[in-house]
Amino acid sequence: MNTLPVVTDCWNQIGVRGDHSCPELPRVVHCHNCSVFASAGRRFLNAPSPDGYLEEWTRRLAAPIEITSSDLTGVLIFRLAEEWLALSVLVLVEVTLPRPIHRIPHRGGILAGLVNIRGELHLCARLDQILGVDRSEVACSISRTGRSLERLLVLHREDERWVVAVDEVDQVYRVALNELVEVPPTISRALVRLSRGVFHWQGKSIGLLDDERLFQTLRGRLR
Template sequence: MNGAAYPEHGCWNRVGVAGDRSCPELAHHAHCRNCPAYAEAAQRTMQLPVEPSYRAFWAEQLRRPPAQAQSGNASAIVLRIGHEWLALPSAMVLSVAPLAPAHRLPHRSAAALLGVANVGGRLLPALSLAPLLGIDGATAPEICGRHVFARLLIVDANGQACAVPVDELHGMVRYASAQLAAPAATVERPRPAHLDGVLAYDGLQVGVLNGEQVAARLWGLLK
C-alpha cells in the first residue's frame, strides 16, 4: 500500500501535525499542508482510478435535464386576523398605515362596517374582514419571541379605497399558483368561495384570498 496515495496512511498522520510532530520538516514548513510531500500525496489521490459504479452514477446524474425552478407568478400580502393567517393579492393593497380608531356612522349597523378612519388626513371607510370571512377576530394566538403590531391595510375595493384593520403583517410573498393546495371542505362547511387555496409559507398554512370576491364583498358594504 502506497502511503502517498492513501492520505490516511500519510506521514502527516504519523510524524506530522496529526501524529507525534517529530518530523524535522515542521520547523521549516510550520504545517504539513505547506509541505511538498502533502501536495504530492494529494495529486496521487486525485489520479486514482475511478470505480465503474461511481462513474456510472455520475454519468446518470449529469445526463438528466436540469430541473426547472418553479417561478412565482403571483404575489400577496400575508396577514393575520385573529387565529387565521391569510394572504391578500398585493395588487389590491394600496398602502399600509398605523392603526387608527374608527368612528361609527349613524344608521349603519353592519358588523363589518366599522365606520370611518382618518388615514393621513383622508377619511376612509373602515371595514373589518373578520365578520365577512367568518373569523372570530376577538381571539388571537399567544405570541412569544417577537413584537406584534396591528396595522391598517388600505385596499382597493372596486375603485374605492378602504381601511382594513389586521392584527399582524408578515410581509409580501411570491408564489406559483400550482403551489396552492385545496382548502379543506366538509359536508357541514363547504369550500369557502373567498379562498383560492392554501399556501405553505414560512411554517404557516396561509389561506390565499380571492381578490375579486373580497373586493366585491367590501364594496357591497358601502352601497
C-alpha cells in the first residue's frame, strides 16, 4: 500500500482541474491514476463517518428495491454532426482517440479506409454517409480544455469488426426498450430504416440504432 503523504489538493492546482503543469501528469495521464490522488482518497475514507450517515444508510438499505423496468439495455450515447444517436454496448468494443485513417486507392464511398488500432488493421466506415447525416458543415468539436471531442468507435458483431468516427461520445445509459417511441419521419430515410426507435435523455431525442441492420448495411454496401 502506498503511504505518500497528502499535503495539497494538487489535482485542483497543477493537475487536470488546474493548469496541467504537474510534472507527473504526462506519465500518469490523469490524476485518477496518480498515487497522490489515491492516498488522498484513502485518507478521506479513514475519517469517521459524518453525522446522519448511519441513519441515512439504515433507511436506504431497509427500503425494498423498486423494479421500474425489467427490459433495460445499456447503450452508448454519441453525436454525429447534429444528430444524437445511441448504439447497444453489446456491439461496442472500445472508444478510442482519433488516429490517421489510410485511404484505400480506388475505393471511396462509405469506406473511409484502414485504421490501425493497437497493431490491428480495421476497416473504417463513414457512418454519416450510411445514415444520411451531413457532417461536412459542422466545425470540429472542441472541449473546454481545447481538445477535440472526436472519437473512434470500434464495433464488433458476430465475426465482423468495424470502426466508425463520431463527433462526440457522451456516456453509457440504460434505456428501457419498451419505452422507445417511433422515429419521426422528418429525419433522413436511412436513419429511420436503421433505427429501433427514439428515447429522450437530458432534453435530447436520441435515436437508438439497430445494430443488426447497421452491420447488414455495412456488409452490403461494401460489396
